[in-house]
Amino acid sequence: MQLHSFFNSSTSYRTRIALALKGVPFDYVPVNIRTGEHRDAGYVDRTNPSAAVPALVDGDFSLGQSLAIIDWLDVRFPSPKLIPDDLDRRARVLELSYLISCDMHPINNLRVLRYLDQELRVTPEQKSAWYRHWIDEGMAAAERLLAKYGSRPWCFGDTPTLADCCLVPQMANALRMGCELDEYPLSQAVFRHASEHPAFAAAQPSLQPDFVSP
């Protein structure tokens, strides 16, 4: 199995966590989204028509979109289960996962920040304020969901789920961009707990083969 990944991509990071939690071995295929390798015709035609990372390849089968990949992995390799079967718990896990993957991450990803720079010519201060605004709005919502429905030490109880696979890369990204996250103690507690877990540690950007320091 191959994972086409970029070290700093939060969506790649999610799938690396899921693969590590399940102990599924894979070959890491770097795709440099900074230089536009995800738009190369060969990659788009053969591997991922979405022209994005990550993509999972298993023989003739290839699949894009991190949450679709994790859903697929969760059926193929059900231990540990990351998307619970129990209806209520499943709903809570998906709700928080989608808050992060739909309401937060897309607005602050590389292509959007580049558009702000290159097309709208915003100042560095405006770009930072943009990034911070969506982080704060999203983290405040995540914190409310955790306060109402969560239970420690992971987002929803004793075992990590898709929600943790989404929350940890989002918070790592925000910290890397210089955001303080002290206002979000429930999320911080999950983040600290995850940092000590070998699967979450192994998936972090600085340990990937294509890592380059800032």
Place this chain on the structure above:
Amino acid sequence: MQLHSFFNSSTSYRTRIALALKGVPFDYVPVNIRTGEHRDAGYVDRTNPSAAVPALVDGDFSLGQSLAIIDWLDVRFPSPKLIPDDLDRRARVLELSYLISCDMHPINNLRVLRYLDQELRVTPEQKSAWYRHWIDEGMAAAERLLAKYGSRPWCFGDTPTLADCCLVPQMANALRMGCELDEYPLSQAVFRHASEHPAFAAAQPSLQPDFVSP
């Protein structure tokens, strides 16, 4: 059952389609996101900590995030099934659904367009170009996915799925914003087919009780 919804919200529209396809009766509770009702403390505390529409309420249970709601509905009311059980078909349905709901919709929704207006003070031309850019990037990817994996008359075969529930509102939104979509014939064929289906017709913004004409 109640659906907290705004007529023009694409994510509300998705859940209305799913409810209509399944024939689940519900009370429509309007939440005016233009005037900020989704941020009212009572709504956030009691109904949706994410401070967004849609939200589904069933007795003591309430749930936000359109895709989490549709997943929950698909378990509770499995006929017709919108997220297939078959592993490969499921992967394709989720991949396209996430392309739309993660890569396209969030960047062009009301709160982001308002931020462009109010904080970044972009011109109307810059805002239109922004909207069009992300529509074109996403629709081109959707078209490639349909060309490679789709089959008519719906996105993935003979029955509508979550992918159709996501694609149709996204395209309706783009058309409302004045985008031409003729470059995307496979998506257009799905859109035309859906327009003739009673569930998709019933869910459209202009037929909702809170509809106001532009």
